[in-house]
Amino acid sequence: xxxxxxxxxxxxxxxxxxxxxxxxxxxxxxxxxxxxxxxxxxxxxxxxxxxxxxxxxxxxxxxxxxxxxxxxxxxxxxxxxxxxxxxxxxxxxxx
Numbered sequence: 001x002x003x004x005x006x007x008x009x010x011x012x013x014x015x016x017x018x019x020x021x022x023x024x025x026x027x028x029x030x031x032x033x034x035x036x037x038x039x040x041x042x043x044x045x046x047x048x049x050x051x052x053x054x055x056x057x058x059x060x061x062x063x064x065x066x067x068x069x070x071x072x073x074x075x076x077x078x079x080x081x082x083x084x085x086x087x088x089x090x091x092x093x094x095x
Contacts, residue, residue: 025039
């Protein structure tokens with residue numbers, strides 16, 4: 001009998017990003033002369049370090065709220081018209 005197989009401590013995670021961002025990642029990794037896999041991992045870990053710091057100082061909830069608010073504003077202005085409050089007045093957004 002041999003040793004039991006060791007469990008791999010690494011976890012593979014699928015991530016979807018915009019094509020433009022993927023092209024930027026590949027370009028910058030090549031420019032930095034860092035293997036693409038290592039570069040992707042480093043980017044993820046840098047973001048995780050930032051999130052941990054925000055969590056430590058208690059602002060991670062604010063970040064989530066702000067992100068949702070910005071997404072709502074973007075969605076609102078991407079529509080052809082928007083309705084102003086309870087007045088029902090519609091304004092053209094220029095789209």
